[in-house]
Amino acid sequence: MIARYSRPISKTHPWRFAMTMLAASSALVALFAMNDSRAQADSSSDLIKQLQGLKTSDADNQAAARAIKSLSGASDVSLLQALAAMKNATPIGRNWLMGLAGTLYRKAGANQTAELKNFLADTTQDAEARYLVFQWLSTGNDAMRKDLLSKMTQDPSPELRFAAIEDALKSPPESGKLAELLDAARHPEQVVSIIEKLKEKGTTIDQAKQFGFLMNWKLIGPFDNVGTVNFDKVFPVETDWIAGTVKSEYPGKSGSVKWKEETTSSPEGAVDLAEIFSNEKGCIVYAATEFESDRDTTAEVRLGCINGNKVWVNGKLVLSNEVYHTNMQIDQYNETIQLKKGKNQILVKISQNEQKEQWAQRFAFQLRISDSTGKAILAKGR
Amino acid sequence: MKINFRTRSAIAHIALGLSAVVSSSLAHADWPQFRGPNASSVATDAKLPTKFNGESKENVAWQTKLPGRSVGGVIVVGDQVITTSSSGMDQRRLHLISVDEKSGSIRWQQELVARGRPFCHPTSANAAPTPASDGKYVYAFYSSNDLACVDLEGNLVWYRSLSTDFPKAGNDVGMSSSPVVVDGVCVVQVECQGDSFAAGLSAVDGTILWKMDRPKLANWASPVVVKLASGEQAVVMQSSQDLVAVAPKSGKPIWKMDVKCSTIPSAMSAESRLFVPAAGLTVFDLSSAGSEPSKLWDNNKLGSNACSPLVVGNRVYTISRTVLAAGDLFSGELKWQTRLTDAKSIWSSPVVAGNTLYIFTEEGKCLVVKLGEEQGEILEINDLSESVLGSPAISGNALYVRSVSSLWKITDK
Numbered sequence: 178m179i180a181r182y183s184r185p186i187s188k189t190h191p192w193r194f195a196m197t198m199l200a201a202s203s204a205l206v207a208l209f210a211m212n213d214s215r216a217q218a219d220s221s222s223d224l225i226k227q228l229q230g231l232k233t234s235d236a237d238n239q240a241a242a243r244a245i246k247s248l249s250g251a252s253d254v255s256l257l258q259a260l261a262a263m264k265n266a267t268p269i270g271r272n273w274l275m276g277l278a279g280t281l282y283r284k285a286g287a288n289q290t291a292e293l294k295n296f297l298a299d300t301t302q303d304a305e306a307r308y309l310v311f312q313w314l315s316t317g318n319d320a321m322r323k324d325l326l327s328k329m330t331q332d333p334s335p336e337l338r339f340a341a342i343e344d345a346l347k348s349p350p351e352s353g354k355l356a357e358l359l360d361a362a363r364h365p366e367q368v369v370s371i372i373e374k375l376k377e378k379g380t381t382i383d384q385a386k387q388f389g390f391l392m393n394w395k396l397i398g399p400f401d402n403v404g405t406v407n408f409d410k411v412f413p414v415e416t417d418w419i420a421g422t423v424k425s426e427y428p429g430k431s432g433s434v435k436w437k438e439e440t441t442s443s444p445e446g447a448v449d450l451a452e453i454f455s456n457e458k459g460c461i462v463y464a465a466t467e468f469e470s471d472r473d474t475t476a477e478v479r480l481g482c483i484n485g486n487k488v489w490v491n492g493k494l495v496l497s498n499e500v501y502h503t504n505m506q507i508d509q510y511n512e513t514i515q516l517k518k519g520k521n522q523i524l525v526k527i528s529q530n531e532q533k534e535q536w537a538q539r540f541a542f543q544l545r546i547s548d549s550t551g552k553a554i555l556a557k558g559r
Numbered sequence: 560m561k562i563n564f565r566t567r568s569a570i571a572h573i574a575l576g577l578s579a580v581v582s583s584s585l586a587h588a589d590w591p592q593f594r595g596p597n598a599s600s601v602a603t604d605a606k607l608p609t610k611f612n613g614e615s616k617e618n619v620a621w622q623t624k625l626p627g628r629s630v631g632g633v634i635v636v637g638d639q640v641i642t643t644s645s646s647g648m649d650q651r652r653l654h655l656i657s658v659d660e661k662s663g664s665i666r667w668q669q670e671l672v673a674r675g676r677p678f679c680h681p682t683s684a685n686a687a688p689t690p691a692s693d694g695k696y697v698y699a700f701y702s703s704n705d706l707a708c709v710d711l712e713g714n715l716v717w718y719r720s721l722s723t724d725f726p727k728a729g730n731d732v733g734m735s736s737s738p739v740v741v742d743g744v745c746v747v748q749v750e751c752q753g754d755s756f757a758a759g760l761s762a763v764d765g766t767i768l769w770k771m772d773r774p775k776l777a778n779w780a781s782p783v784v785v786k787l788a789s790g791e792q793a794v795v796m797q798s799s800q801d802l803v804a805v806a807p808k809s810g811k812p813i814w815k816m817d818v819k820c821s822t823i824p825s826a827m828s829a830e831s832r833l834f835v836p837a838a839g840l841t842v843f844d845l846s847s848a849g850s851e852p853s854k855l856w857d858n859n860k861l862g863s864n865a866c867s868p869l870v871v872g873n874r875v876y877t878i879s880r881t882v883l884a885a886g887d888l889f890s891g892e893l894k895w896q897t898r899l900t901d902a903k904s905i906w907s908s909p910v911v912a913g914n915t916l917y918i919f920t921e922e923g924k925c926l927v928v929k930l931g932e933e934q935g936e937i938l939e940i941n942d943l944s945e946s947v948l949g950s951p952a953i954s955g956n957a958l959y960v961r962s963v964s965s966l967w968k969i970t971d972k
Contacts (some may be wrong), residue, residue, distance in 0.1 A: 213684075227784065232723075233720060235766045238717060239758060239766060241717070242763075245715055245716075245717075246716075269674065269718075269723060270671075272671045272674065272705075273715070273718055275670060275672065276669065276671065276689075276718060279669045279670060280713075280714045280715065283712075305672050312626075312670070316626070335600060336647055336651070336652075337649060339648040340647070340648075344714065349873070364648060391970040498727075498753075499727075499753065500731075500753060501752060502751045503730050503731040504678060504731035504732055506678065
């Protein structure tokens with residue numbers, strides 16, 4: 178046998194050589210395919226886990242680029258698997274998985290309408306994945322869009338709820354329906370829009386209360402911010418307030434300054450510091466208030482501010498944005514906080530710069546407390 | 560013969576890299592970035608209709624309604640017309656859409672969710688930057704600083720949330736700087752009051768190859784690729800504080816000048832000159848090697864408030880509010896200017912086919928102007944009936960226009 182196989186190739190019959198090579202290459206192909214298939218079967222779930230856990234770094238990005246390439250061509254990854262994986266993924270990971278889902282949908286999504294409808298109906302699935310599926314199902318199909326949205330004004334997905342309320346508002350609803358929609362609405366634009374529609378029908382809603390804006394503040398300032406250099410300077414009022422040893426008077430930008438009470442009547446809860454502090458520029462003002470909670474709870478502080486700002490809740494810094502005159506809107510800056518039962522101390526630092534343009538004169542903020550969906554949490558007794 | 564994942568990925572990675580390296584596959588008719596080839600805004604050989612109408616569909620080959628809204632421009636890669644949109648609550652949904660050049664039907668869409676701040680002025684959109692392509696891949700950037708690369712079938716190749724990398728990057732008025740792709744590097748300019756920077760990312764996998772701090776001031780201008788006297792390419796970036804040229808692969812500054820540039824219209828290069836919206840218009844000489852280019856001329860009568868300048872023949876053209884001005888390319892002398900009647904607000908950088916200028920307005924009008932050495936003549940004022948804020952694209956004898964909610968093909972029918 179050894180001698181036979183040791184013969185020079187040139188001495189074998191050509192057909193036998195060809196057959197041998199064919200058999201050998203077939204075996205190799207089969208071996209490769211088996212191993213490749215096993216590698217894919219072994220690795221696809223790992224690769225999906227890899228995408229789910231992505232944060233942001235060059236190494237993560239390189240690994241993710243390799244993973245999505247592999248998963249896009251894998252035979253053992255389904256569209257529904259990619260969508261379901263978004264549930265336990267980081268925000269970055271969800272976008273990678275959304276990219277994978279997009280590829281798989283283009284390949285075979287049109288044949289999976291029933292499965293996708295079931296996925297959309299499953300409110301335990303990832304909210305962003307469900308909205309993606311909703312778009313696939315409803316684009317170019319107005320009847321389906323309307324039918325799906327008609328059941329979604331209370332959907333846990335903020336985007337689906339937003340779309341459902343938007344759709345419901347297209348035809349003028351009755352007052353009763355509007356009241357239901359107001360209860361369901363979370364997005365500030367929709368809340369304001371519904372309140373306006375209710376007003377047209379003779380029902381007046383306290384908008385500031387609906388949002389839960391904090392209306393009563395103690396203000397102190399102005400402190401020096403000439404050159405816009407003191408955003409991070411710790412003025413004594415800041416440390417004293419956090420320590421609970423606040424004084425009634427402090428040295429300010431041009432002499433001593435005292436606390437003053439301010440109650441805003443703005444429906445947007447806006448505190449107009451430009452008016453209160455005579456359009457002072459290059460300055461800092463502190464605003465303090467108490468929020469009495471009836472329980473220990475997780476909540477969100479939601480700030481709108483067109484100036485540099487910092488917010489402390491019970492002595493903990495929760496927001497810091499050194500940005501001037503780009504915009505001011507409800508829920509512009511949001512952060513999760515822990516409210517304790519009883520009185521919670523809130524301090525806001527607002528920094529005005531010295532821009533001279535007409536559009537850069539505003540000096541104002543608005544602040545509210547809500548749950549994670551944006552529904553107002555009202556102070557005890559309000 | 561076990562080929563493990565790492566090996567297979569490496570092979571795929573190398574293949575992807577090679578394909579990016581050899582991606583000089585841009586076709587002659589491609590319009591691969593904001594303002595087209597070389598960011599010139601000019602298609603010399605194109606023949607476009609001067610008359611068209613959005614309502615009657617005169618010379619409109621197709622109009623395709625798209626999801627959400629966009630104020631970005633259009634690119635053309637082969638037979639695909641590619642644009643972005645942002646939709647849904649707070650415009651958090653980011654769309655990258657390819658439309659078939661012939662039929663106007665949507666060929667593919669890829670969707671992501673904004674991880675940065677999606678807020679912007681009501682007239683703007685999260686989809687404000689124009690995408691870019693190297694002929695193999697498409698790079699889409701959004702105001703929320705989400706950057707995605709897809710292949711020409713829409714499959715996600717890589718994604719990067721630059722607002723996650725740099726959390727204070729953003730501007731609630733909206734960002735609009737468009738990316739450029741050069742030498743296998745995708746360059747973005749993210750200038751704002753928070754984390755203000757420019758970065759070069761690997762076109763292959765989104766790795767940040769370099770990052771440079773930029774002035775902490777809002778800026779909406781786009782980087783531009785220029786050819787230096789050495790034959791090498793450089794990325795030029797402008798701001799209200801400086802004008803800087805960097806090497807695409809390393810981000811290493813080649814030169815930097817204290818020039819107070821405009822922050823909305825972008826610079827462009829033609830005839831070995833760099834035309835910068837600064838002190839009206841300032842022109843630098845790129846033909847001589849040296850540490851920095853010398854200034855040839857400036858003219859404050861050739862200023863731009865939003866539209867980028869462009870060059871046709873011996874003239875450089877600028878638009879200030881609703882006045883079109885023509886300057887001499889060599890001396891900077893103002894040669895003529897004309898008021899653009901019927902135009903109220905112009906944000907879209909205009910484009911030229913042959914010697915005919917197409918200026919789209921926010922009100923949805925298109926002013927067609929015949930350009931001449933000594934005067935300009937308004938040939939037609941067309942009504943598209945949809946607001947246009949992004950710059951159009953020209954490919955072959957067709958004009959592709961992104962209005963806020965539609966994509967249009969305009970060609971002689």
